Amino acid sequence: MTTTDEDAGRQVVVVTGASRGIGAAVARLAGARGYAVAVNYHRDASAAAGVVRAIESAGGRALAIQGDVAREDDVVALFDRAVQQLGPVTALVNNAGAAGRPGRLDALTADDLWRLLGINVAGTILCAREAVRRMSRQAGGRGGVIVNVSSAAARLGGAGEWVHYAATKGAVDAFTIGLAREVAADGIRVSAVRPGLIETEIHAGDPGRLARLAPLVPARRVGTPDEVAEAILWLLSPAASYTIGAILDVSGGR
Ligand code: NAP
Numbered sequence: 001m002t003t004t005d006e007d008a009g010r011q012v013v014v015v016t017g018a019s020r021g022i023g024a025a026v027a028r029l030a031g032a033r034g035y036a037v038a039v040n041y042h043r044d045a046s047a048a049a050g051v052v053r054a055i056e057s058a059g060g061r062a063l064a065i066q067g068d069v070a071r072e073d074d075v076v077a078l079f080d081r082a083v084q085q086l087g088p089v090t091a092l093v094n095n096a097g098a099a100g101r102p103g104r105l106d107a108l109t110a111d112d113l114w115r116l117l118g119i120n121v122a123g124t125i126l127c128a129r130e131a132v133r134r135m136s137r138q139a140g141g142r143g144g145v146i147v148n149v150s151s152a153a154a155r156l157g158g159a160g161e162w163v164h165y166a167a168t169k170g171a172v173d174a175f176t177i178g179l180a181r182e183v184a185a186d187g188i189r190v191s192a193v194r195p196g197l198i199e200t201e202i203h204a205g206d207p208g209r210l211a212r213l214a215p216l217v218p219a220r221r222v223g224t225p226d227e228v229a230e231a232i233l234w235l236l237s238p239a240a241s242y243t244i245g246a247i248l249d250v251s252g253g254r
Helices: 021-032 045-057 072-086 110-135 163-186 209-216 225-236
Strands: 012-015 036-041 061-066 091-094 144-149 188-195 247-250
Touching: 012 021, 012 072, 021 036, 021 045, 021 061, 021 091, 021 225, 036 045, 036 072, 045 061, 061 072, 072 110, 091 110, 091 225, 110 144, 110 163, 110 188, 144 163, 144 225, 163 188, 163 247, 188 225, 225 247
Parallel strands: 012 036, 012 091, 036 061, 091 144, 144 188, 188 247
Antiparallel strands: none
């Protein structure tokens, strides 16, 4: 696949961590709404291929691209391939993330901490940097939209479970606010969503967690990846044209 004249004006979205969970739901919904979708994944090639197949069989266009968002060379290659094969990137959903093993801070290993900082913080920032370099009107780009995926943990703190994870998402919130102000005049809109308890494999380290916590959610249930994807697709859309630096809670009231 190479870019053609038909690509001019087409919306191209890079969704990181799109092989499973919230990212896969975002990729499928974006495909259905007419975006060409770069489906980034880290390890699970067959799951990413399944997301691409689902988008294509619904009439959309998608491409699976392997890459670890914590590695700068992988991030640059991800954007280069997306541009070469799908066209200029107009949107980024900075979704790839990990929570690690739940537990109190005194049980945290430095390796686990560096891994989470690498994926959730450095990965988010590096992907945004590559998007800004390509989208910025001052640099000859066409503008664009970035949606970061934070977490309600940034507000709640994650006590007893993962305060370090919550801290990485606090960093995502601060980054969202600052970057939104920095690049708004370059034609780039930046915002974030803060999902609450969403049914995905990120909770695999504590299989009973969702059932245990669901009654504490004001909505009295956990959310679905599709419910988060709907909010993200709205933030990506022109309907959100004056929504800049916003952090939207998608958390059932929690
Ligand atoms: P998930 O089901 O565990 O999926 C994680 C995705 O991220 C997978 O596609 C995985 O790819 C990818 N990924 C992991 N490490 C990566 C790396 N280094 N580089 C590139 N991709 C990587 O998680 P999820 O629940 O959908 O979470 C998505 C985002 O929502 C995360 O940022 C998470 O912090 C946030 N969030 C989730 C919840 C929730 O309750 N689920 C709540 C708040 C916030 P592979 O499959 O290829 O490894």
